[in-house]
Amino acid sequence: MRLVLVGPPGAGKGTQAELLKTKLGVPHISTGDLFRAHISQQTDLGKEVQEYLDSGELVPDEVTNEMVRDRLSQPDAANGFLLDGFPRNVAQAAVLAEILAADDAALDAVVEFRVPEDVVVERLLARGRADDKEEVIRHRQQVYRSETAPLLDHYSGIVVSIDAVGDVEEISERALRALRSQRDER
Ligand SMILES: Nc1ncnc2c1ncn2[C@@H]1O[C@H](COP(=O)(O)OP(=O)(O)OP(=O)(O)O)[C@@H](O)[C@H]1O
């Protein structure tokens, strides 16, 4: 399955991807995790993107798209993936479509994790990652609303929306049930 996970920062995309990757047998590819690995290894790419992650701004598309193109060309992603954090805007979605079309492939679904903003802010304040400072959290929510949420219209025919408040296992079951019914309807 080729899935994109969408939802505001703190919606639980990474948490759900770690459960779903085992259940679906596809790799979890998180652009945020890829950037953080570059930063911790102090690569040139890591040095270039550090300030964007610190401030909650999006890394420029050219840099992000090339990193994703490279990651998706690896053998483990040949038959499917869970993309977490990419695409983050409509221009990145166009690049993803082009990468997939080159392999005669397409997305199966876009899973939207729906969580009220006050709940995600509370989760992120408790998470404690380097970019989980209140001002940066608020900015990332705003970037999500203006840049990323429009993807839900862009992908309207294949969006599967999940209530992502509650028990982590139960949310993953909700996602699997919704994906099964979407597949049966197609
Ligand atoms: N269903 C849940 N209930 C309560 N807390 C949760 C739930 N799912 C995830 N969390 C917690 O919320 C925080 C954010 O989760 P996670 O990192 O998976 O979100 P995300 O959508 O990947 O965020 P980001 O886009 O910022 O990387 C984590 O501390 C995680 O343990």
Ligand SMILES: Nc1ncnc2c1ncn2[C@@H]1O[C@H](COP(=O)(O)O)[C@@H](O)[C@H]1O
């Ligand atoms: N797809 C992306 N485009 C631009 N910038 C991105 C993208 N994915 C991640 N980033 C940067 O990384 C941080 C953290 O991302 P998480 O998905 O929340 O882990 C994000 O604020 C951007 O600076």
